[in-house]
Amino acid sequence: MNDVTFAVLGTGGIGRRTLEVSKHKDGLTPVAACDRHGVAVDHDGLDVDELLSATEGNIASDGGASAVKETGEMKGVAASTQAVSTDTPIDDIIAESDDIDAVLIALPNFEHDFIPRVADRFVDAGYSGVLVDVLKRSRVIGMLDERTETFEESGITFVCGAGATPGFLTGAAALAAQSFVEVDEVEIWWGVGLKSGYEDNRGTVREDIAHLPEYDINDAREMSDEEIAEVIDEHDGVIEFNDMEHADDVLLERAGICDAEDVTVGGILDVTSDEKPTTTTVRVTGTTFDGERGTNTFQLDDNTSMEANVNGPALGYLKSAVRRNRAGEYGVFGPAELLPQF
Amino acid sequence: MNDVTFAVLGTGGIGRRTLEVSKHKDGLTPVAACDRHGVAVDHDGLDVDELLSATEGNIASDGGASAVKETGEMKGVAASTQAVSTDTPIDDIIAESDDIDAVLIALPNFEHDFIPRVADRFVDAGYSGVLVDVLKRSRVIGMLDERTETFEESGITFVCGAGATPGFLTGAAALAAQSFVEVDEVEIWWGVGLKSGYEDNRGTVREDIAHLPEYDINDAREMSDEEIAEVIDEHDGVIEFNDMEHADDVLLERAGICDAEDVTVGGILDVTSDEKPTTTTVRVTGTTFDGERGTNTFQLDDNTSMEANVNGPALGYLKSAVRRNRAGEYGVFGPAELLPQF
Incomplete structure (x- = not known):
């Protein structure tokens, strides 16, 4: 059953x-x-x-x-x-x-x-x-x-x-919010090391590139593998993303946790190494019922792969x-x- | 509705x-x-x-x-x-x-x-x-x-x-486990600073004392306020708890996350200060589907009170x-x- x-x-x-x-x-x-x-x-x-x-x-x-x-x-x-x-x-x-x-x-x-x-x-x-x-x-x-x-x-x-x-880290943010009666800010920051896993995750890398300011999802879909490789080369294989349009913002707002605009998502993708270039971290800053301000933190071990x-x-x-x-x-x-x- | x-x-x-x-x-x-x-x-x-x-x-x-x-x-x-x-x-x-x-x-x-x-x-x-x-x-x-x-x-x-x-931290452990296909260990470690909040939380302190090796819940219930105060004084107001019989273990096992015996709960209660004596932390150690071992971590800001x-x-x-x-x-x-x- x-x-x-x-x-x-x-x-x-x-x-x-x-x-x-x-x-x-x-x-x-x-x-x-x-x-x-x-x-x-x-x-x-x-x-x-x-x-x-x-x-x-x-x-x-x-x-x-x-x-x-x-x-x-x-x-x-x-x-x-x-x-x-x-x-x-x-x-x-x-x-x-x-x-x-x-x-x-x-x-x-x-x-x-x-x-x-x-x-x-x-x-x-x-x-x-x-x-x-x-x-x-x-x-x-x-x-x-x-x-x-x-x-x-x-x-x-x-x-x-x-x-x-969104998903795992959105859930972590939602749970971390439970200390607070007001959530002021949610910062989601991810690190992905994708050397040996690159071939298996080309679709994900392609979608990440769509989050760079100079591209959109249509560009990214229509780019050839060679063009994707060129973008990666331009960044020496390590691409930093900021203010990504990731659905975490909307998903936290619809759960009543904070406004979408209070959520920021960014991260670093490194296709030259399997080591993560930065530790994936969720920080939720809010105010408790007794008026204290604090930041709860959720961190994934660098050994846990994106997959x-x-x-x-x-x-x-x-x-x-x-x-x-x-x-x-x-x-x-x-x-x-x-x-x-x- | x-x-x-x-x-x-x-x-x-x-x-x-x-x-x-x-x-x-x-x-x-x-x-x-x-x-x-x-x-x-x-x-x-x-x-x-x-x-x-x-x-x-x-x-x-x-x-x-x-x-x-x-x-x-x-x-x-x-x-x-x-x-x-x-x-x-x-x-x-x-x-x-x-x-x-x-x-x-x-x-x-x-x-x-x-x-x-x-x-x-x-x-x-x-x-x-x-x-x-x-x-x-x-x-x-x-x-x-x-x-x-x-x-x-x-x-x-x-x-x-x-x-x-159990509760908040049990949930954090359950969520942190999602990176892994096998959870090897869950460590829950809490810090509580309870100087000004002591009067309001005497029941909780009393219950904590029942977790000390030399006491049980019946002792703790029957102790007078003065006897509770004596125990606290014996520890100079700072009591460390280890291997507590906290329900986190059973609750994680029933959710299928790990065996109860793989869960340890401990912490430090300080009734001499409102500052937390140690940072409340959940560590979940496990093995990923791709064979890596890691520890995901959830930490509460020291500014967030027990309450x-x-x-x-x-x-x-x-x-x-x-x-x-x-x-x-x-x-x-x-x-x-x-x-x-x-």
Whole structure:
């Protein structure tokens, strides 16, 4: 009864690692995964190891395929022995969704309205369950909010921004706020060292570049890998981000914790090293009921990778959302709304 | 519809300060409060300032009473103009409980089974709603668990251990665990400076003393104020606690985060200063899905008082519990179970 089945849309870095992390989680069974050209469904549970091998190009000897990178023929999910090739991967998952409790949308770096439109397709197909995304853009939340009534009618519990930041760090900020009756400022500062993990996380890096002042999401999507590499080279492989349009601001405001404008997000990405260039830290400054001002702090160990800090929380929020969904709570939720209320 | 009414059983330091903090919270209306000799009920909302004055001995000129400490005649709640004297304060609250969404049990330092027995009385009276306690003793959780089925049948959502520790820090540990697939160790270390707040928190200090190796809860309850003062003097006003039997261990285990034995709780209480003698810190050490070991850290600013860190979270968990209750989720919940699941 407490078992949760889930599907992953997208098997880039986030999708693949989420499947891997789910092996460590009790009561969480991945039953479907897709990328642009393939879909794998097994309602008894996917063979995650085989699927990971296929999607990483390190196909096992029994995998039945050889060239499996996400470019070229026989690429990605389609290379898995559990999969079939398809031109309609999301529709194929939707067709199976009666038996899927939750769907993790791990598709970074598309148009702003891409995730809302994916949700629409699930609504149109009569899906009733959980949708979770790991989006980073503040403005997408509003698009989802517009769909609240539709989600409520459909029986959909949508959790938006459930990765590391927003997600994990948003939740940490919401919890750290509990000392205070007024929150004055939330500062989220992240460090990511992404040398060996770079290939697996090109989509995330691309999306980060969209946060630089001189670029936007459309630029970043249309840039070639070479152009992305050039931007990185211009910064000698270490890029500092400030005042990012990260959804943490909107998500904390909607949970009633502070105004969006009181939230700042920044960080440093270093693709020349696996060491983090700076320690990921959340600082919440506020005033207590007895009139004292203070700053509570949440710090992630430098040894915890970006991947670990995205995928654990994404699945944690997913499980919580399934519980909410089964209790009949539908609509749009931010991570902070799944924590003790402020 | 999202408005929450609540009652407070007990108007010692925790009960009073919770009423005070609730003034800062949207949608949270205190409608009843009691101590041993008095009960105040107003379903439109208590006048918190007047009640606080009465229970603090600083009765307002219109309060109609003069000697209002919790000893002697006309003491405590009974001194409030909103209250009546009673020999059956809890029964009086229960009689009004049809219109009360949540009841905060802020009665420290009684027998182990005191809180479970209070819950029984609400069950017997047909109460359906939220009960929240701020207990600290691991062994009480089991007594509550035995009542799970009864709570489920009654429509009661019971949140146990929802203060600072357990409570706030348990939640922080549960959230910090999200980086990891295996949690090896949780260390909770608190600092409390309680000079000017000592009078208001004698019950809490008494309960802390019960955690010293040479005492237990029965000793601590039966000790006179002078004997408590002697213990404090023996330690020159600064008492260090190690390996406390704090419910954090059981509460993290029941949320599936780690074994109870992997949790240690300790801290330093200084009644000679309002400065914290040490910084309250939660350290969660674990292993990530990619095999790295690390320690995530949550620290409370030294400026945040024990009271702020008890009462904010207690009300935060209370509000979350009302939401669970309204969705039809009944039984016993620890704080960590109201966070993203592990």
